[in-house]
Amino acid sequence: xxxxxxxxxxxxxxxxxxxxxxxxxxxxxxxxxxxxxxxxxxxxxxxxxxxxxxxxxxxxxxxxxxxxxxxxxxxxxxxxxxxxxxxxxxxxxxxxxxxxxxxxxxxxxxxxxxxxxxxxxxxxxxxxxxxxxxxxxxxxxxxxxxxxxxxxxxxxxxxxxxxxxxxxxxxxxxxxxxxxxxxxxxxxxxxxxxxxxxxxxxxxxxxxxxxxxxxxxxxxxxxxxxxxxxxxxxxxxxxxxxxxxxxxxxxxxxxxxxxxxxxxxxxxxxxxxxxxxxxxxxxxxxxxxxxxxxxxxxxxxxxxxxxxxxxxxxxxxxxxxxxxxxxxxxxxxxxxxxxxxxxxxxxxxxxxxxxxxxxxxxxxxxxxxxxxxxxxxxxxxxxxxxxxxxxxxxxxxxxxxxxxxxxxxxxxxxxxxxxxxxxxx
Numbered sequence: 514x515x516x517x518x519x520x521x522x523x524x525x526x527x528x529x530x531x532x533x534x535x536x537x538x539x540x541x542x543x544x545x546x547x548x549x550x551x552x553x554x555x556x557x558x559x560x561x562x563x564x565x566x567x568x569x570x571x572x573x574x575x576x577x578x579x580x581x582x583x584x585x586x587x588x589x590x591x592x593x594x595x596x597x598x599x600x601x602x603x604x605x606x607x608x609x610x611x612x613x614x615x616x617x618x619x620x621x622x623x624x625x626x627x628x629x630x631x632x633x634x635x636x637x638x639x640x641x642x643x644x645x646x647x648x649x650x651x652x653x654x655x656x657x658x659x660x661x662x663x664x665x666x667x668x669x670x671x672x673x674x675x676x677x678x679x680x681x682x683x684x685x686x687x688x689x690x691x692x693x694x695x696x697x698x699x700x701x702x703x704x705x706x707x708x709x710x711x712x713x714x715x716x717x718x719x720x721x722x723x724x725x726x727x728x729x730x731x732x733x734x735x736x737x738x739x740x741x742x743x744x745x746x747x748x749x750x751x752x753x754x755x756x757x758x759x760x761x762x763x764x765x766x767x768x769x770x771x772x773x774x775x776x777x778x779x780x781x782x783x784x785x786x787x788x789x790x791x792x793x794x795x796x797x798x799x800x801x802x803x804x805x806x807x808x809x810x811x812x813x814x815x816x817x818x819x820x821x822x823x824x825x826x827x828x829x830x831x832x833x834x835x836x837x838x839x840x841x842x843x844x845x846x847x848x849x850x851x852x853x854x855x856x857x858x859x860x861x862x863x864x865x866x867x868x869x870x871x872x873x874x875x876x877x878x879x880x881x882x883x884x885x886x887x888x889x890x891x892x893x894x895x896x897x898x899x900x901x902x903x904x905x906x907x908x909x910x911x912x913x914x915x916x917x918x919x920x921x922x923x924x925x926x927x928x929x930x931x932x933x934x935x936x937x938x
Contacts, residue, residue, distance in 0.1 A: 627762040643683040654744035658708040717746040723839040729892035743905035764821035777855035797875040811843030816853035843918035
């Protein structure tokens, strides 16, 4: 079934007319209208007459029986705004009251992370004309981000506490080889734009460095960029195929039913095994890469929502999403210096021997796990050396802080030659 007629642009809507009055929404997948989400005394979702490939979630296969829950189902709640974005949205809507989950889903509409979109018959959310990627990277970031948030925040279906928004790109803007990274896989239709908050100095450059380490190590990452002034981190959608087709995406909170800071990396491994099946061997290696990277970089925010599974068809092959949202949180004194989830029943960052043991529990050979740790170590040294010559990293001691946290002594190193040992407290 085509979505063209049901998602046909309609006259602009009035916020006050719809605020807190939406009781049902059509839920679309690339196959068309999958079913109807309704808010009655509980939330209820009913599939229409659709095939299994129209499933809205791996946890909600197509069936005749209704799905009912007192709280919004996890797959729909996955991208509920948090932190800064939630504050901005509520501030913009303060004169109407507190927005309901159904109203927020409607506002985000087509801009959710993943392949689901939401529509209300006869109504559509006005969309901005889009931005040019080269201008996002070259404009002064402070006023630019305020304008982007003001323009696009209401339509951003994206979670997380860091200031961020989903920004559409103008479709006729050519990629400039001199402006954009050679890794750019166009066509890009939307990007995720993150800015520095008041609490975490240098976080945009921090994330750019950490993601650069992941790419240097040969791990799968989305395309990403850092603005010329170092204050905006811009990332391509990790839930889009190279041709721009929407992919299904479900984070580990959806797949395990756990809040983002509850659970363990062992629990994630079990979910990956359940939902990737025959491909678990390859995906277990990728999971180890993700966990090892966060441990090496002292990323204490690798929680359930920062690891997920992507697929083109819920009945077909599934794999871990590219690596995203990696930051060295160890440099921020406001944070507790621990991992987001348990590993071997502890949130204390593991020494390399413990990480290798985790890899072996995933089915990796010891040599495979140690080789991945070595790749991360070497990638960090390469990126740190490269960035030491980047003017955006010369304004303060951010690089030195990250290096100090990573190279802090007191751990049992993985045996290796020539380079300094990979050490984690």
